[in-house]
Amino acid sequence: MTSKRVTRAPDSPDVARNGLLDRRALLGRGIAIAGAVGTGASITSAAAEPLPVDTWSLAPGSPLPAYGQPMKYESKVVRTLSNPNFEPRTSQARTPHHLLNGTITPSGLHFVVARTGFPDIDPAKHRLAIHGLVKQPLIYDLEALARYPMTSQIHFMECGGNSAPLYNKDPVQANVQAIHGLLSGSEWTGVRLSTLLEETGIDPKAKWMLAEGTDGPSMNRSIPLTKALDDAMIALYQNGERIRPEQGYPMRLLVPGYEGNMNVKWLHRIKLIEEPVMAINETMQYTYRVAGPKIWQFFFPMEVKSFITHPSPGLTLKGPGYYEIAGLTYSGNGRIAKVMVSADGGKSWGQAALDAPVLPKALTRFRMPWRWDGQPVVLMSRAWDEAGNVQPTREQLYAERGAPKINVPVTAFPMGHMNVITSWAIDGKGEVKHVYA
C-alpha cells in the first residue's frame, strides 16, 4: 500500500482517484463560482412568489434558561446505552460522532463505561488521600485542592475496548457511534499530580501507584510512577464546568493518552507502591490474548488511529456533487503528523487538512474536499503520529494478532486497543456501509 501523495496533472484539482480534491484548491474555486453567479442570471429561475418571511421572524423569542440546552430539533443527538434497564453488569454510553463536528465532545455526550453506574458524592465530604511509599501521607479536600496551581489541557479519552467490533470476522453493520463511540475529547482543568507528590515526598522504592475510586466497586488500577510525574492531573473541571457525575465528580485522575480505564473516576485514594497490584482491571479486563500462549497486559497508551465520521453509515449522500470528508484522528503517543484519505479502497491517497491547533494526545479533526461522481467508492483514512507510529492496515494487524475466526455480539468484544483502518463503502445510491477493504 502506498502512502505517498499521488502526483496530479497541473490542470486537475484531484489529489487522488475518485474525486479527492486538493485541500488548498477550494479557495480559488470558490472565487470562480461566485463570479459565475454574479453574471449568470440564466442559472437562476425566479419563482412566481417571493420567499415568505418566516414565522419566528414575526414574534419575540423565548426567555433565556439558566442552564442552556441543545435545540429541541437536535433531540436525536444522544449517547446510545448498552444497559438501559440497569441490570447488574457494566453500563456503556457511546458518543454519537456521526452527529458531531469539531474536536471537543459536549460533556453530556462524553462516553462512559461504569461497572455500577455513577455514585452520588457529596463534594463537601469527598477527600483524596495520598499514602503508601511517601514521606508524609496527606489528605486533601476539594476546598484545599481548589487553591492549588491549576492547568487546562485538551486531551482525548478512549476506552481500551473502543473499536473492538473491527476485529469481527465479518464487517459489523453498525454506525460510527457503535464502532468508535467509546472515545471523546475534552478540556480538563485541575492540579498536576506531581505537585501533590512533591508535597508528600516520594520514597525511592516507589515505582507504581495504585489509583482507586470511591464508587461502589472502588475501581482500582496500577499506574507507573513515571506517568504520574510526567503529565498526570487531578482533574476537577471538564470543558469549563465541574466534572460531570458520570465522568468522576468531583475529581478524576487524568493520565493523558492512556487507556480510559486508567483515568480513575471518583478518585479518592492514591497509594505509592513497588509493584503493580494485579487488579482485576489489569489482569482480566484490559488484557488481550494474542496468537500463541501469551496475553498482553499493561497496554497503557492508546495507539494512533483515525476514522471518517462524515460520511459514515446512516449519513446517506444526496446525489453526486461536492461533499467534505471529515473525521477524527489522535494518538496516545503525541501529536498527529498527517492523515491520508483514499476514495478507491486504498489504491491512491491524498493528504487531508488538519484543523489547528494539532495538540498532543488530543482529538484532531481532519478534512478533505471531495466531489462524488455518483459511482461506488470505498473511503478510508490512515494516520501517522509524530512518534513515527502508523495506523496499521488490516493485513498488518492480522499478521501480529492472527485473523479473527468468529462473529460475536458487540458487547462481548475484547479490549484490545483496536486501531486498524476503517473502510466505508458508498454505493450508487449514496448509502454507506462498513466493509473490509
Place this chain on the structure above:
Amino acid sequence: MCMRKPLYVIAAGFAFALTGAASATDLPGLGKPVSEADLALWDISVGPDGKGLPPGSGTPAQGAMIFEQKCEVCHGKEGFGGKSAMLANPPGKNGRTMALYVPTATTMFDFIRRAMPWPQPKSLSADEVYALTAYILARNKVIGDNDVMNAETLPKVQMPNRNGFVSRYPDKH
C-alpha cells in the same frame, strides 16, 4: 520543565530528601497529614505478595453456602448459566474463567472484597471473601475441595495462568 524534575530526582536516588525539602517553601501545603491507621478502612488493596490481606479464613464448602445466598442470582447455580460473568465451566467446557485467567489468587480476593456482590459492594466479611475465593478456586480445580484459604495460603496458590502475561509496552514502566 519543572514537571520533569521529580523524575530526575528519582533517577538520582534522592527523591526522599529533595522533594521533602521543596514542599516546605514552594508549595501550597494545604494537605492535612494523615496516618496509615487513619486510612485503614480505605486501604483495601491486596498485592500479589499478600500484603493487605486481612485476618480470617474460609473453605470451599463454606463458600458454596455463601455463593448460593449472595452470588447465584447473577452468576448461576455452581457459577455458570447466569446473566453475569461465568465463574466456573459447565461440564465439558473449557472457557476462560477468572480463576483460570488471572495470574494471582489475590486478584480474586481483592475484587470480590471491593466490588461484590453487585448490589452491596464491601458488605462481605473477610471470612466470607476467603470462603468465596476458595469456593471459586475449587470449582475451577485450582485448589482442593478441603483447602483452607487465609492470608498465608492465598498468595501461595499456584494459578494456572500465572506466567501467561507479557507487558504490551515494557518501556512504559
